[in-house]
Amino acid sequence: MSDEAPEGRPLRADAQSNHDRLLTVAAQAFARDGAAASLRAIAQEAGVGIGTLYRRFPSRESLVEAVYRNEVAGLCRAADELIGEAAPLDALSAWMERFVDFMHAKHGMKDTLRGVLTSEDDRLRTRALLCDALATLMDAGIREGLVSSGPDPYDVLMTLGGITLIAEDRARALRMTDLLLNGLRARTPPLDSLVVVDGRDG
Amino acid sequence: MSDEAPEGRPLRADAQSNHDRLLTVAAQAFARDGAAASLRAIAQEAGVGIGTLYRRFPSRESLVEAVYRNEVAGLCRAADELIGEAAPLDALSAWMERFVDFMHAKHGMKDTLRGVLTSEDDRLRTRALLCDALATLMDAGIREGLVSSGPDPYDVLMTLGGITLIAEDRARALRMTDLLLNGLRARTPPLDSLVVVDGRDG
DNA sequence: CGTATTAGCGGAGCGTGCTCCGCTTACATG
DNA sequence: CATGTAAGCGGAGCACGCTCCGCTAATACG
Numbered sequence: 001m002s003d004e005a006p007e008g009r010p011l012r013a014d015a016q017s018n019h020d021r022l023l024t025v026a027a028q029a030f031a032r033d034g035a036a037a038s039l040r041a042i043a044q045e046a047g048v049g050i051g052t053l054y055r056r057f058p059s060r061e062s063l064v065e066a067v068y069r070n071e072v073a074g075l076c077r078a079a080d081e082l083i084g085e086a087a088p089l090d091a092l093s094a095w096m097e098r099f100v101d102f103m104h105a106k107h108g109m110k111d112t113l114r115g116v117l118t119s120e121d122d123r124l125r126t127r128a129l130l131c132d133a134l135a136t137l138m139d140a141g142i143r144e145g146l147v148s149s150g151p152d153p154y155d156v157l158m159t160l161g162g163i164t165l166i167a168e169d170r171a172r173a174l175r176m177t178d179l180l181l182n183g184l185r186a187r188t189p190p191l192d193s194l195v196v197v198d199g200r201d202g
Numbered sequence: 203m204s205d206e207a208p209e210g211r212p213l214r215a216d217a218q219s220n221h222d223r224l225l226t227v228a229a230q231a232f233a234r235d236g237a238a239a240s241l242r243a244i245a246q247e248a249g250v251g252i253g254t255l256y257r258r259f260p261s262r263e264s265l266v267e268a269v270y271r272n273e274v275a276g277l278c279r280a281a282d283e284l285i286g287e288a289a290p291l292d293a294l295s296a297w298m299e300r301f302v303d304f305m306h307a308k309h310g311m312k313d314t315l316r317g318v319l320t321s322e323d324d325r326l327r328t329r330a331l332l333c334d335a336l337a338t339l340m341d342a343g344i345r346e347g348l349v350s351s352g353p354d355p356y357d358v359l360m361t362l363g364g365i366t367l368i369a370e371d372r373a374r375a376l377r378m379t380d381l382l383l384n385g386l387r388a389r390t391p392p393l394d395s396l397v398v399v400d401g402r403d404g
Numbered sequence: 405c406g407t408a409t410t411a412g413c414g415g416a417g418c419g420t421g422c423t424c425c426g427c428t429t430a431c432a433t434g
Numbered sequence: 435c436a437t438g439t440a441a442g443c444g445g446a447g448c449a450c451g452c453t454c455c456g457c458t459a460a461t462a463c464g
Contacts, residue, residue, distance in 0.1 A: 012430060015442060039421070049444025054422065111313055118370055151381055159378045162364025168320055176361045179353055183385030214460060217412060240450070251414025256452065406464090413458070420450075428443070434436090 019056055021046045027067045035064070035109035061115035065126055068106070072126050075102055079133035088141035093181055095137055096160060099130075100173045103164035110165050117161040131157050138184070148186045156184065221258055223248045229269045237266070237311035263317035267328050270308070274328050277304055281335035290343035295383055297339055298362060301332075302375045305366035312367050319363040333359050340386070350388045358386065 011019060025046040029037040039060065043053040057063035075098060082091040103113060116126055134153045141147030159180055167173035213221060227248040231239040241262065245255040259265035267274075277300060284293040308315060318328055336355045343349030361382055369375035 012441060014430070018443085038419080040419085043444090050421090051423085051425095051444045052442075055442080058422095060421085110316075114312075114368055118368060148384075152377065155374060155377050155381065158368050158374065159361075159365060159381060162366075162368040162378070163361060164364075165367055166316055166320060166360050166364040172357060172360065175354065175357050176364070179357065179361060179385040180381065181385070182350075183381040183383070187389075214411060216460070220413085241452090242450070245414090252451090253414045253453085253455095254412080257412080260452095262451085407462100408464105409460105409462085411458105411460080414456105416454095418451105418453085420452100421448105422450105423448085424446095426444105428441105429439105430441080431439095433438090 015056075018046070018048050018052055022048065022053060022056060022063075023066060026063055030064070030067060030109070034107060035060075035112050039063075059115065059119075061112050061119060064109060064112045065116050069126065071102065072129060075099065076129045076133040079137050083137065083140050088137070088144055088146050089181070089185070092137045092141060092147070092184070093177075095133070096177045096181065097174060099160055100164055100167075100170065100177060103161075104170050104173065114161070114165055117158065127157075134160075141184075142186075145186055147184050151184060156180070217258075220248070220250050220254055224250065224255060224258060224265075225268060228265055232266070232269060232311070236309060237262075237314050241265075261317065261321075263314055263321060266311060266314045267318050271328065273304065274331060277301065278331045278335040281339050285339065285342050290339070290346055290348050291383070291387070294339045294343060294349070294386070295379075297335070298379045298383065299376060301362055302366055302369075302372065302379060305363075306372050306375065316363070316367055319360065329359075336362075343386075344388075347388055349386050353386060358382070 010016070022042065026037075026042050029042045029045070039053055040050050043050045046053075053063075057066065078098060079091075079095055082094050085091070086094060103110075106113060117130075119127070131154050134157050138147055138151075138153055138156070142149045160177070163173055163176045163180065167176060212218070224244065228239075228244050231244045231247070241255055242252050245252045248255075255265075259268065277297075280300060281293075281297050284296050287293070288296060305315060319332075321329070333356050336359050340349055340353075340355055340358070344351045362379070365375055365378045365382065369378055
């Protein structure tokens, strides 16, 4: 938990220790109580004042993001592995499933996670990380002509995020993901290389 | 504002009057302050206690839903009109655009609107209304072979809802909607009625 | 009209998120 | 080691959402 190294000059020793303790306690609290965990209680359990918590993590999102940063990073790394293991569309599908499962596991943190995905705050690098991972997966599909080159990966990520935000159960989320995936597929073969032989009315 | 007629025995006269006043005041408050409008303030301005507000509208969603019920009903009615006016896919696209605009206008009410869309509460008929409207639009497309018959309209509505929840700006929401629409399209024309005449490599 | 019943009322009260600012103390410097 | 200073601390305080329950008065009925 000491792997946090904020930019700028290093934190004062006591501040760093408080920071680390907050993260540890917050991780436990979120796991135990869900996103509804009281920030006041977290601060108290970590032995700091509520003011200290808010100075270090100005928004609930920033705390959540810090707690789950490693997990998200793992999700992003998985994209590269999947590309090596499966056909592009399968890799894309599998990654989206992992994304859904990750978000689903954070049950009750939906409002917070929306903040993570949409915040303008540059310090929240998570969004950019996810976006890169998805772009990599899409590119692999585009190179093989299986995925349309039109859609912006960011839009796709947001749609995926929207799905996980609103879907109550995993099964529905996966069906919705399929819908999205279908929308991503390139229309093959190209229309102008085709002709109708047995048209039964248009 | 007196068009509210809850099921069961009619409200006592004073209760009905309070109910109506709450709706009027809430509509103004939401328009003025967004979803963040203080329910306490609304109750006070309507001249009732906070307890009364919560008894009549147990959740924030239920109040929001009541305030916007008419608007949503109009949106649903528009589906039928659009079917008469435009080709199925265009009608579907146009309706989705109206949906996006409606939600966008309710800026800041995203958490609340998610509740309206996902709540299990049967008294919130809004979701069913929207679902029916969307199903009608999809059916029109299915009959002409333009829309895939696979996807459940509810899933589609949820995806649309997810898009409007997470998209910050209208343009992005519309691009995401296009993605969804693309996922809904039937693969036309049927593959087994086609033959490649001028394939330039797959 | 008089009365009983019960639908309806309203605010005290608890726990929440978040801000603000006077106090404390770790660290650089001599 | 002594000291100045600014980085850091922490909780009082405010407004909020929501619940609970004793009080009030509208209505049904004789």
